[in-house]
Amino acid sequence: MPKWKIFLWKLYHNGIATSANLSSRGLAISDTCPQCNMAPETSQHIFRRCHLATILWQSGQLGIQSNSNLDVDFQDWLIAWVHYFYQQDGYHGDRLPIFVATLWGIWQGRNKYVFNGVIQDLACIRSLVNQGIQQHFTYLAQPISKVHAWSADSGPPGFLFAHFGASFCGSPQAYIQVDGSWTPTSTSAGIAWVVDHISSHIREGQGSCIIAPSALSAEAKACLEALIWAQGHGLRHIMVYTDCEQLVQGLRHQGSQPNSIAWTLDDIRTIGQQFQWCRITKVSRLLVQQAHELATHMRKDKIPFQAF
Numbered sequence: 371m372p373k374w375k376i377f378l379w380k381l382y383h384n385g386i387a388t389s390a391n392l393s394s395r396g397l398a399i400s401d402t403c404p405q406c407n408m409a410p411e412t413s414q415h416i417f418r419r420c421h422l423a424t425i426l427w428q429s430g431q432l433g434i435q436s437n438s439n440l441d442v443d444f445q446d447w448l449i450a451w452v453h454y455f456y457q458q459d460g461y462h463g464d465r466l467p468i469f470v471a472t473l474w475g476i477w478q479g480r481n482k483y484v485f486n487g488v489i490q491d492l493a494c495i496r497s498l499v500n501q502g503i504q505q506h507f508t509y510l511a512q513p514i515s516k517v518h519a520w521s522a523d524s525g526p527p528g529f530l531f532a533h534f535g536a537s538f539c540g541s542p543q544a545y546i547q548v549d550g551s552w553t554p555t556s557t558s559a560g561i562a563w564v565v566d567h568i569s570s571h572i573r574e575g576q577g578s579c580i581i582a583p584s585a586l587s588a589e590a591k592a593c594l595e596a597l598i599w600a601q602g603h604g605l606r607h608i609m610v611y612t613d614c615e616q617l618v619q620g621l622r623h624q625g626s627q628p629n630s631i632a633w634t635l636d637d638i639r640t641i642g643q644q645f646q647w648c649r650i651t652k653v654s655r656l657l658v659q660q661a662h663e664l665a666t667h668m669r670k671d672k673i674p675f676q677a678f
């Protein structure tokens with residue numbers, strides 16, 4: 371549902387109006403959780419730690435122990451569960467809506483208490499969760515045309531990614547934009563990647579001119595070469611940005627990957643798994659602009675592949 375999309379988007383960007391958020395933005399209010407008065411009301415607290423939330427998760431159908439692994443911050447916890455249910459059950463699985471409805475119910479219950487003074491217990495919040503699930507299925511049952519804008523697989527920006535590596539939670543050491551530059555009039559393509567090292571703030575770019583039969587093939591090669599480069603340079607946690615949706619979808623769904631780049635995708639998966647944390651994310655073209663310019667330069671000047 372659109373309201374769930376917005377809600378999740380706000381949760382993911384810590385943009386929800388919790389007391390702690392409002393107080394940190396200068397509003398003269400207490401940052402304490404209004405329901406338990408035990409701790410600042412952060413997302414981590416309301417949705418995972420606050421007493422009622424903990425019991426709700428534990429006793430619900432998903433049986434989640436929300437107050438374990440508290441060193442994982444809320445945003446990582448959220449995305450890890452979303453991704454887990456998505457991978458296990460697919461986009462139309464049952465557990466993902468239950469998960470979102472539970473978050474939604476907790477937030478609705480909290481607002482009923484804060485704005486209407488209605489004291490919440492477990493039964494109240496459970497009924498809000500069930501209401502949410504009902505609304506979700508009613509929404510899905512609408513004629514297709516109404517749900518037309520609902521793109522089945524991509525979700526909001528930043529949500530379409532393929533994740534590899536031993537660990538799901540964590541943050542990258544480097545952001546790597548990759549891009550391929552290809553024209554139908556020539557078999558020469560440029561590939562490039564631009565690396566932003568987070569701790570040192572150093573930016574560096576690499577690339578070369580290769581033979582590629584299509585734009586998609588050039589994009590996939592750029593991604594593969596960037597991973598090989600990152601591995602050779604000892605990086606363990608990397609975030610790769612590409613503007614190619616087909617590449618990310620192909621990496622996610624081996625069954626439906628384009629045959630023309632199947633081998634390259636297999637290589638990307640194999641190398642991706644060797645990282646501790648490797649996430650290949652679909653982004654807008656603007657976010658790969660530097661790699662795009664470098665790749666175009668490589669193609670036009672026919673700069674050959676070098677050993678780095």
Ligand SMILES: [Zn+2]
Nearest residue numbers: 403405406420
């Ligand atoms: Zn609380």
